[in-house]
Every structure is written in C-alpha cells, then in structure tokens.
Amino acid sequence: MTGSGSRSAASEALARGTVIPAHPLAITEDKALDERRQRALTRYYIDAGAGGVAVGVHTTQFAIRDPRFGLYEPVLRCAADTVAEFSPGDAFVKIAGVSGAIDQAVAEAEVAADLGYDAVLLSPNATTSLSEEDLVRRTRAVGGVLPVIAFYLQPAVGGRRFSEEYWTRTADIESVVAVKLAPFSRYRTLEAVRGIVRSGRGADVALYTGNDDTIVNDLVTDFHVGAAGETRRFVGGLLGQWAVGTRAAVELFATIRSASTGDDEALRRAIARGSDVTDANSALFDTAHDFAGSIAGINEHLRRQGLLAGNWCLEEAEVLSPGQAEELSRVRSAYPWLTDDAFVAENLDRWLG
Secondary structure (H helix, E strand, C coil): CCCCHHHHHHHHHHHHCCEEEECCCCECCCCCECHHHHHHHHHHHHHHCCCEEEECCHHHCHHHHCCCCCCHHHHHHHHHHHHHHHCCCCCCEEEEEECCCHHHHHHHHHHHHHCCCCEEEECCCCCCCCCHHHHHHHHHHHHCCCCEEEEEECHHHCCCCCCHHHHHHHHCCCCEEEEEEECCCHHHHHHHHHHHHHCCCHHHCEEEECCCCCHHHHHHCCEEECCCCEEECCCEEEECHHHCCHHHHHHHHHHHHHHHCCCHHHHHHHHHHHHHHHHHHHHHCCHHHCCCCHHHHHHHHHHHHCCCCCCCCCCCCCCCCCCHHHHHHHHHHHCHHHCCHHHHHHHHHHHHC
C-alpha cells in the first residue's frame, strides 16, 4: 500500500476499519469459472457498501491453486477488473489470499501485485512442516512484495495454533499492516492480541476479526492488555460470514461504530443481534459437522438468491452436510434481516448484466 494514491487511500481505509467479505467462487457444474456470476458477486459487495474484498482466501477455495483447475490468477484478475470498473473510489481495498511455503507465497503475492492488489492475507494453511521461525521469514519475504495481513486460521479448516511470541515477532515486521484473528477461540484470540500489543509496532497493526462465531462480541469488546492495561479494539472484520447478507453486515457495522462512540442504544441494538449472527453462522459454516460444509453452505445461500447457479465446489468432498440445507432454511426464516434477499432481488439482473 505504498506508492500510488489508490494504495494510500486503501491503506488508510484498512487502518480505520471496514467490512471486508471473503469472496466466494462462482463455477459451473463442470468446475469452470463462471465469470459472469463471479463479477456479479463482486458488484454485490461493492453496492452493499463493503469497504473491500478478499479474494483467493478459504471461502474462494484453496483448490483454485491446484493445476487441475488453474484458477488463481483468473479469479484474482476477474475481481480486480470488476473493482476497477464499478468500485466507488480508491479507498476500496483489494486483498489477495496467499498461501504455501515461501516460494509459493512470494509468487502468489507477485501475481497479486501485478494485478493491482493492495495487500495480501497470508494464510498458514499447507505449512505444517514449517516452524514459527520459518513462517516469520515467510512473512518478511512476502512483505517485500505487498503489505501483509497476517492470519490466525482455525485448525478445523487448515490452520494451526501459534504462540504469543509468534504474534509479537509478526507484528514487529514493518510490512505487517493488520492481523485477521480467526482461531475460533477466545483464549487464542486474547493470547494473540497480547502478543501483538507487546510489539513495538503493535499500535500500527490493525486488528480484524475473523471469528465468525463471535463477530459482534469481538467488535464491541475493549481488550485490556499489557501491564498498563492498554485498550485495543477490533477495527473491522474480514469474514466468510459477510460473504452473505453483506448489506446487513454493513448496517450492523455502522451500529457498532456508533456504539463505540458512547451511543448506549446502539450498543444494545448490536448486542441483541449478536446471537442471531452466531446462530446463522452455525448453519452456514456447518458447525454440526465440524465445518465440513462451510464453503458449500455459503454457496447454497447465494444460490437461493440467484447469485450463484449452484452450490458447487472444486473438491468433490466439499458438499452440504446431512441436514445442513434444512438448517439454512431455518436461520433464513428466523433472521430475515440478515439475508439481503430484497436487496439482491432488486439488483440481480443489473449485476448479471
């Protein structure tokens, strides 16, 4: 996020905090990229008021990197071109998911840089053979290409546990501009925040929640850390949950922002919504089956709205779990304020045009 004016604006927006959906993948039944619907999804997020998108991340499916599909560069290019055509301004943040060992991660970051992305979300998936020291070196190497958003990913979908010291050393790296914390554990979240605050750069590293199971709680909480009781807050969210109901998420985020300024009524409204969001996430992410249907669940919600043609995934094992479709129907009926159904219906033809 250095150099051009657009990257400066994006950097400032990321530091202030915003709503960033983790972008799904639109494919045909034979697993080819459905570019028309992929563009429609990006246009949905832009028009819903999101502050950016994260592409090539878990929700986009890690398998886009598989040579069988060869979709990493085409998917990133499709989103970048759509943002360039339809986004409201330079502050819209384009984040590319990057994964693998050093050589792969640097190569993916270079693809993203060539396409005009503002930062990378550096995933720990597929790095089980690497030590924390190796991963710190990887972060430095990737940070030489683009600014880095470090990522605490839950083990159930390819992540691993990290020490508090790891987060201090990661935050010490000048190219690290933010951290997405998604361990789905309050203990691990608190530990990571403590580690980040201990860094001499801790105040310069924006905190983003990726804990889809406790979004509202993360965003309204003051985290008291350090000997002096320093207070830190999550400034925004980079979430698979926000890949659906994005306009509702933007409105909820605005309410949380008002609450952070001392608006007690806004705080009460936000907290009252918290359990709704978590319950909806249980169906989308398929917590009943340890997140096995998490990607298919998001895709199924979007299919029911017409944004996707099917809930298909690249990997044959990525399907809805038994009973998940019924759970999706239940939460959609229980929390209509979360669905964006009317907003999508009103704009779908234009987005697909």
